[in-house]
Amino acid sequence: MIDPRVASGLRDLLPAEMIPRERILATFRHTFSSYGFLPIETPHIERMEVLTGKGAGSDEVLRQIFEVTNKGGTPGELALRFDLTVPLARFVAKHIEEVGIPFKRYAIGSVFRGERPAKGRFREFVQCDFDTIGTESALADAETAQIIHESLKAAKVPPFTITLNNRKILDGLLESLDLAGKTGAVLRSLDKLAKIGRDGVAAELQRSDVEGNSGLSNDQAARILDFAETGRGGAEVLNAAENRLGTHPKAAEGIANLRTVFDLLDAGGVSSDRLAIDLGLARGLDYYTGIVYETTVDGWEKFGSIASGGRYDNLASLFISRRLPGVGASIGLDRLMALMGEAGCLGGTTATAPVLIANFPGTDPAVGFRMAAQLRKAGIGVEIYPEPAQIGKQMGYGSKHGHKLAIIVGPNEVAAQVFNIRYLATRHEDKGLAWSVLEDSVQGALQILEQEDLRS
Amino acid sequence: MIDPRVASGLRDLLPAEMIPRERILATFRHTFSSYGFLPIETPHIERMEVLTGKGAGSDEVLRQIFEVTNKGGTPGELALRFDLTVPLARFVAKHIEEVGIPFKRYAIGSVFRGERPAKGRFREFVQCDFDTIGTESALADAETAQIIHESLKAAKVPPFTITLNNRKILDGLLESLDLAGKTGAVLRSLDKLAKIGRDGVAAELQRSDVEGNSGLSNDQAARILDFAETGRGGAEVLNAAENRLGTHPKAAEGIANLRTVFDLLDAGGVSSDRLAIDLGLARGLDYYTGIVYETTVDGWEKFGSIASGGRYDNLASLFISRRLPGVGASIGLDRLMALMGEAGCLGGTTATAPVLIANFPGTDPAVGFRMAAQLRKAGIGVEIYPEPAQIGKQMGYGSKHGHKLAIIVGPNEVAAQVFNIRYLATRHEDKGLAWSVLEDSVQGALQILEQEDLRS
Numbered sequence: 001m002i003d004p005r006v007a008s009g010l011r012d013l014l015p016a017e018m019i020p021r022e023r024i025l026a027t028f029r030h031t032f033s034s035y036g037f038l039p040i041e042t043p044h045i046e047r048m049e050v051l052t053g054k055g056a057g058s059d060e061v062l063r064q065i066f067e068v069t070n071k072g073g074t075p076g077e078l079a080l081r082f083d084l085t086v087p088l089a090r091f092v093a094k095h096i097e098e099v100g101i102p103f104k105r106y107a108i109g110s111v112f113r114g115e116r117p118a119k120g121r122f123r124e125f126v127q128c129d130f131d132t133i134g135t136e137s138a139l140a141d142a143e144t145a146q147i148i149h150e151s152l153k154a155a156k157v158p159p160f161t162i163t164l165n166n167r168k169i170l171d172g173l174l175e176s177l178d179l180a181g182k183t184g185a186v187l188r189s190l191d192k193l194a195k196i197g198r199d200g201v202a203a204e205l206q207r208s209d210v211e212g213n214s215g216l217s218n219d220q221a222a223r224i225l226d227f228a229e230t231g232r233g234g235a236e237v238l239n240a241a242e243n244r245l246g247t248h249p250k251a252a253e254g255i256a257n258l259r260t261v262f263d264l265l266d267a268g269g270v271s272s273d274r275l276a277i278d279l280g281l282a283r284g285l286d287y288y289t290g291i292v293y294e295t296t297v298d299g300w301e302k303f304g305s306i307a308s309g310g311r312y313d314n315l316a317s318l319f320i321s322r323r324l325p326g327v328g329a330s331i332g333l334d335r336l337m338a339l340m341g342e343a344g345c346l347g348g349t350t351a352t353a354p355v356l357i358a359n360f361p362g363t364d365p366a367v368g369f370r371m372a373a374q375l376r377k378a379g380i381g382v383e384i385y386p387e388p389a390q391i392g393k394q395m396g397y398g399s400k401h402g403h404k405l406a407i408i409v410g411p412n413e414v415a416a417q418v419f420n421i422r423y424l425a426t427r428h429e430d431k432g433l434a435w436s437v438l439e440d441s442v443q444g445a446l447q448i449l450e451q452e453d454l455r456s
Numbered sequence: 457m458i459d460p461r462v463a464s465g466l467r468d469l470l471p472a473e474m475i476p477r478e479r480i481l482a483t484f485r486h487t488f489s490s491y492g493f494l495p496i497e498t499p500h501i502e503r504m505e506v507l508t509g510k511g512a513g514s515d516e517v518l519r520q521i522f523e524v525t526n527k528g529g530t531p532g533e534l535a536l537r538f539d540l541t542v543p544l545a546r547f548v549a550k551h552i553e554e555v556g557i558p559f560k561r562y563a564i565g566s567v568f569r570g571e572r573p574a575k576g577r578f579r580e581f582v583q584c585d586f587d588t589i590g591t592e593s594a595l596a597d598a599e600t601a602q603i604i605h606e607s608l609k610a611a612k613v614p615p616f617t618i619t620l621n622n623r624k625i626l627d628g629l630l631e632s633l634d635l636a637g638k639t640g641a642v643l644r645s646l647d648k649l650a651k652i653g654r655d656g657v658a659a660e661l662q663r664s665d666v667e668g669n670s671g672l673s674n675d676q677a678a679r680i681l682d683f684a685e686t687g688r689g690g691a692e693v694l695n696a697a698e699n700r701l702g703t704h705p706k707a708a709e710g711i712a713n714l715r716t717v718f719d720l721l722d723a724g725g726v727s728s729d730r731l732a733i734d735l736g737l738a739r740g741l742d743y744y745t746g747i748v749y750e751t752t753v754d755g756w757e758k759f760g761s762i763a764s765g766g767r768y769d770n771l772a773s774l775f776i777s778r779r780l781p782g783v784g785a786s787i788g789l790d791r792l793m794a795l796m797g798e799a800g801c802l803g804g805t806t807a808t809a810p811v812l813i814a815n816f817p818g819t820d821p822a823v824g825f826r827m828a829a830q831l832r833k834a835g836i837g838v839e840i841y842p843e844p845a846q847i848g849k850q851m852g853y854g855s856k857h858g859h860k861l862a863i864i865v866g867p868n869e870v871a872a873q874v875f876n877i878r879y880l881a882t883r884h885e886d887k888g889l890a891w892s893v894l895e896d897s898v899q900g901a902l903q904i905l906e907q908e909d910l911r912s
Contacts, residue, residue, distance in 0.1 A: 001774070001775060001776065001777070002505055002506060002509045002774050002775055003775075004506070004546045004547075004549035004550040004772075004775040004776070005503070005550065006498070006499055006502070006503070006546075006550075007499070007501055007502065007503045007533075007534055010499035010501055011499065012496065012497070012498050012499070012547050012550065012551065013496060013497040013498075014496060014551060014554065014555065015494035015495060015496060015555070015561070018494070018495040018496055018497055019494070019495065021495075021497075022485065022495055026482070029478065032808075033808035033809060033837060034808075034809055034832050034837040034838070035809065035832075035837070035838070035839060036807065036808060036809040036812070036837065036838070036839025036840075036857075036859075037808065038471035038474070038475070038806065038807075038808055038857075039471060039474040039475065039477075039478055039808075040468065040469060040470060040471060040474055041468070041469040041474055041477075042462070042468050042469075043462055043463070043466035043467065043468070043580050044500060044536075044566060044568075044580060045463055045466055045522070045568070045579075045580065046462070046463065047461070047462070047463045049458055050458060050460070053458045063527055064526065064527070065526065065527075066501070066524050066525065066526045066534075067524070067525050067526070068522050068523070068524055068536070069522065069523050069525075070520065070521065070522045070523070070570030071519055071520070071521075071570065072570070073570065077463075078463055078522075080500075080524065090460045090462075091460075091468050093460035094460040094461065094462075094468065095468065095470060098470065099470065099471070100853070100856065102841070102842050102843070102853075104839070105471070110500060112500075112501070114526030114527065114528070114529065123501075124499050124500060124501065132842060135842040135843050137815075137821075137842040137843045138821075139815070139821050139825070139840060139842045139843075140842045142825065143825075143840070143842075146829075150832075263822055264821065264822055264825045266822075267822035267823075267825040267826040267829070268825045268826065268828070268829045269826075269829040269833075316460075318457070318458050319457060319458055319459075319460040320457065320460070321457070350494065351492065351494075352488075352489035352490075352492060352493065352494055352495075353489060353490055353491065353492040356492070359593075359595070365593075365594075365595050365720065366719055366720055366722075366723035367723075369595070369598065369720045369723040369724045370723040370724065370725075372724070373602075373723070373724045373725040376490050376491075376606075377725075381489060381490040381491070381492065382490070382491070382492070383491060383492025383560070384492075384595060384599070385558070386558050386588060386591040386593035386595045386596045386599075387558070387591050387593045387595075397556070397558075400556065401492075401494075403492075
């Protein structure tokens, strides 16, 4: 016998997890589509050189790559994708003439990283990405935040905050401190502020062994940290930033961009309660060059960001010379599901069909088969129990699976051409309903339950 | 620069392919759910020994396995799944106590086979599987055919035929010819009847070098081929089979099963026009033990079967001792999409949002942003062009993408608080509509177009 376990760091998703997952994915697809984003799909397997090209992934991500080989293939040539952004860059480089710009695409799919297995960390996880390619318009920046907002709202995520910054403001600050060459290292340290605190970041900034960094002065580190720490709040934070950096052209551009985005989001119906500015937010990845986004659920910040992204100058520079700016974000489905599960807002029922037709011992199964077809035609999901087991067992199955109603037709009911409806939660039964009113009776019973649900 | 090509045998899916694909997948999920099937997901990566266990896959499939390794992992330990059935068997072995029986699950996902690249053959393709585990009921057999029927109908597949057989009938025939030990080899040859013809199969059956076969007599081969060739048609074919094999208990069981399935399908509203019997149909895989299914689109038989499956005695015998019979089928999404594309029944439009709001040079983008939010709230998908480009260019974008209407608001319209609707196909414009009737006007215009579509 072979052990039926899954490989380390991987997992099966059972119906109780999959049903809300599918529902949430459907709302994401619907939301992305309602903004004119078009779906694309790229293979799970990419050529290794596509994934490991300069800047495609961080060193850490590259160490986690899963290599793929088949018989007759050359080892080291293929690998599983570790995100959906590098495949998007390759896709756009290959197909841009055909798809044209602006190109708005969404993609939902599994990505793979050989991370050290740990609780809640999986080596396969699903990203839900949407990007607008080929425009520098602030409208696309605002729309990206709006879609994060609308997607999460439609998925019934508890109250959350979208935190915004514009990398140009931080760039301006560093340039004004003569630290332009050290941006990458400084921003990577700054991103740890929440995790290791002010003193930790200050120490790291002043160390001379930080990669690409020759050590900041105590004063430089303090100025950066002051700026980041006082730079959190609503749109009013931008006024302080303007006083400090308004004469620096790049910083001023960043500040103006965030103002426009706030105005557009207000016009687009996104409440400013859901928005925050954090002038210290850098979002690690070196390729962000403008607005950046990060989203946390209020009170569940320990889960980290569930939807993040930003604007980049040049998406496909590894592959083509044509400059393609863009902006986009990625919703981390697995982290979101884990959070919603812990927060208790995923719902409990597992049945995908509300009605169970019992297979009554002695009744011709064709009777139930015919009723099921009739009800499905009326838009009602129906499961038939496959075997003429004891009715108690069948009702137990229905209760366990979250069916709402059972239809029972014994031989006496067949003779009289009637049926019984049992409400599985209360065990109440409506008896002797005529076959001729099947759809109406079941529809009516489901409506009663729905109204009771709403009332409770 | 890195070449942005995909790896050999793989491909990108562009929006024009993805939009009908997503629509069809949504109808499959809806149909499976409406029969009470529950979604599950297993990882793309499985442990090698799970995939290569005895009988898990044919030798050909095993040769095509993609091995997966990460840094620090042991080579040869992991691989990509080549179907969804082996992972189902492993899943069921691991979780059966939790999910209970009967267990009805569906799964939709990519599988990977390192086949020799050829036109229309891909190394990654999507299977849509549904199975009922833990019952031997003929009701589940009938339901499987019914779901194939309803799924394809809902996906607007052109007229198709579901061909049925029961392996017990062929087993009975072979036993009656004293060929019980040679079933596997005989059935593999018989499956080639359509491809290599009667003479080809006869020659193969009589050869002594066929794997596991010591050579049939001329008479034995002729009897098998006669049985298969005269065994095609509607339910009446079963009468001839009964005359020939009715006294053989196993064959009689198979014949009775198909009769019950036909009766149930009739009760379930599946027209007998869509059903055929082929007593020679074996469906290669050794593990089928009862009913088998194959589905071809009428006039497009060259594409092969788009939905196939059957009943098996013991799904998870590689992993647990508990006997778990089941029945299920798999719809091959990529083959189906290729067929529908060639048959011209996928539709042409690509836009996911019917309305394009132009970004009029000189108009505050917040105006369009506000209108878009209003329309989406009314359930209408809206895309905003991100840049204030020339209106002609923006309309070209709308036409190319298949948007139906454009909303245009120039500075004059802003002053008068009105907007224009342009019908992109005819270039007709409704001008000077008041902002206060935005939703109604757009809703009305879309209804006009829909009625025209229905009429043409």
